[in-house]
Amino acid sequence: MPPAQSGSTDATDAPGSRVRARDIFLAFSQISLSGFGGVLFWSRYVLVERRRWLTEQEFVETLAMAQMLPGPNVFNLSLMFGYRHAGWAGLSAAIVGFLGWPFLIVIGIGLLYFRYQHLALVQHGLSGMSAAAVGLLIANAVKMASVLPRRWRPWLFALLAFVGVGALRWPLVGVLGVLAPLGVAAAWRERR
Amino acid sequence: MDRADALALFLHFLMLSSMAIGGTHTVMPDMYRYVVDVHQWITGKQFADAYALAQAAPGPNVMYVTLIGWQVGGWIGALATTLALVVPSSVVAIVFVRLSARNPSAPLGRAIRSGLAPIAIGLTFSSAWVLVRSVNHDWHGYALTALAFAIVMRTRINPLLLLGGGALAGVAGLV
Helix, strand or coil: CCCCCCCCCCHHHCCCCCCCHHHHHHHHHHHHHHCECCCHHHHHHHHHHHCCCCCHHHHHHHHHHHHHCECCHHHHHHHHHHHHHHHHHHHHHHHHHHHHHHHHHHHHHHHHHHHHCCCHHHHHHHHHHHHHHHHHHHHHHHHHHCCCCCCHHHHHHHHHHHHHHHHCCCCHHHHHHHHHHHHHHHHHHCCC | CCHHHHHHHHHHHHHHHHHCECCHHHHHHHHHHHHHHHCCCCCHHHHHHHHHHHHHCECCHHHHHHHHHHHHHHHHHHHHHHHHHHHHHHHHHHHHHHHHHHCCCCHHHHHHHHHHHHHHHHHHHHHHHHHHHHHCCCHHHHHHHHHHHHHHHHCCCCHHHHHHHHHHHHHCCCC
16 A cells, blocks of 8 residues: 555545554454454454554543444444554455454354254353453453543543443433533633 | 345434444334334344344444344345444544544544543443343352453453353353
């Protein structure tokens, strides 16, 4: 892939280092193939801890935007990452890596399940794996929280989002509709 | 399913995923209404099974959408519902990256990013909270969750080993 022309408006001018589309495909394949019980843990683990393409702060900020926009959160994050770091090739690599394998696997599992769904062994193994997967997700949230500044306001917004969506199970759209403008306004006032 | 049905399925799911702020869970009730109640392409049990299977399979949990399409109309149905996910997210990613690339250090952009970051963290805790309660039914499950949490916080072990260990503990009847 040729380097970006200076002065072009192509996304390849975007900040953030260039990453080869092939590596994006491999990274998102790894993320989706490891993602038993959810992929959020693995996207942070691969992008921040293993490949070091994003800092903790960049990951949290990209995820925050991905959550605000329509579509599955981590999928949005993957496509933003792919397009920002390698243009159209990166976008395609992220789509195929992230959805291609699971597309085939989930249909294969569907075929198997309707034949073997009654096996107790299968049920027990799945419930043990899910219990461990939740532990990974909690660790993820704790590590992400390390980027929050040690002031009360960001922690208050994190707590309100948790109470509204997690504890009270209010609809996400309503909670975001209130918290997001307030959070941005607070950050705007604190910017100096 | 014929081509007109596949197109209708695609267009309806396209509309839903364009509105699915915060993930497809928010529009799942309408997916159910459309394929189970209105068209009676699949049963409610099939819908629920598709959801549970996608949680257990590797990959994003949203793959239940693919499995629903597959149950409705085979490969064509699976492609229709999956593509309906891809299109809006791609448009959103392209527009967002292009806009933010114009002036990445603009104060408003910075305020948006730092104002939303705490909310993203709170929502991640929310997912963990909802899952920890739906997955675990007794103290054995909670203990396994706590053990996996402690190990991944304190060591650099490959997390896949923890998932494998969890599955083995389940098969051994410990959870």
